Amino acid sequence: MDYIGRFAPSPSGPLHFGSLVAALGSYFQAKSQQGTWLVRMEDLDPPREMLGAADLILKTLEAYHLFWDGEVMYQSQRHSIYQSQIEQWLTENKAYYCQCTRKQIKANGGYYLGHCREQHLQAEGCAVRIKVNTPITEFYDLKHGKTAIPQAIAEEDFIIKRRDGLYAYNLAVVIDDIEQGVTEVVRGADLIEPTGRQIGLYNTLGQTPIQYLHLPLAVTENGAKLSKQNHADGISIENPIPSLLQAMQFLGFTLPESIDTAKIDEIITWGIKHWHLTQLPVETQITTLFSNRVS
Template structure:
């Protein structure tokens, strides 16, 4: 089976250093196996999106010569596909409407405990949850090995469509990865926790789960993840090589001097040739002082 990987940013801001690390890790993993590297825009949450961010992210990838295969897929264009699957589950009573608020769930012990599972509620002011009868409590990560997940989270009937009508990330990402033929997901370690939920959806859909590789997160000195929510600065488009080299070192590369002075295509080709999982740091978080504004 041909390797198919992907990079799936959300357009809530420009591409920052932590996102570049994830993009490079997924790119090198795909290209080192002569596979395809897809780009999908996870634009499921319009209130959180920054106008023009999707275009800027693609321009940034192009500036770093991270050329994707095929067409960019936008989740905002795939709502009908997600809704069709939800309707199938509702008709089979595999999914159900839930009226519980976050405040109510927190008061009941922080995790949803199936309060609406058998109430036969209608859609009015409700979210939709999927029934999880066979929780996934562990999986194997290609770098981290066996990962054990909290049982309370794994057993939770989680939301697949919010009460505001927006589709949930866990639902969309699994449907899209199946439809696009993705064989392996390379992403940041902040997404280890929802992996069990996503594997549960693969099982419910009768599909073979992808393999997972979670990369170390770039964090600040105070332990905060570099993210758009934490106002991480966008990376430079006009002078990409210093940032590229910094991100490759973060991923465990030891670059020879002649490569550091090479052009961007030569650097990437060298990275593809020398990429191996053993080089990756074992830690799930690495402190970085990196700061680079868009210019």
């Protein structure tokens, strides 16, 4: 089977250092196997999106010579596909409407305990949950090996469509990965826990689960993930090489001195040639002193 990987940013802000690490890791993993590298825009949550961020992210990838294959997929254009699958599951009694609020769930220990599972509620004012009858409590990560999922998370009937009508990440990402033929997902370690839910959706859909590789997260000195929500600044488009080299070092590359004078396409080609999973740090998060300043 030909390798197909992808990078799927959300357009809630410019590409920051942590996202660059994820983009590079997925790109090198795909291209080192002569594979296809796709870009998908996870624009499912309009209230969190920044005007123009999607185009800015694509321009940034181009500036770093991370050129994608094929057309960019936008999740905002695929609502009818997600809805059709939800309606099928509702008809098959594999999903149901839930009226429980976050406050109620928090009062019950923070995990949904199936209160609405057999209530046969109607759609108005409700979220939609998938029934989890066979919890996924562990999976194999290509770097970390056998990886456990907390039992309470694994057993929880989770939301696939929110009360406000927005489609959930876990639903959309699995449907899209299947449609695009993705064979392996390379992403940050903050998404280890949802992996069990996504594997469960593959099983529910009668599909063979794919492989997963989770890269270490870039965190600040106080342990906060570099993210748009934490106001991480965008990386430079005008002067990409310093950020590129730092991200490669973060991913475990031992860079030759001569690379400082190389052109960006030469650096990317070198990275593809020398990429291997054993170089990756074993930690799931690493403190970085990256300034996150656009120069």
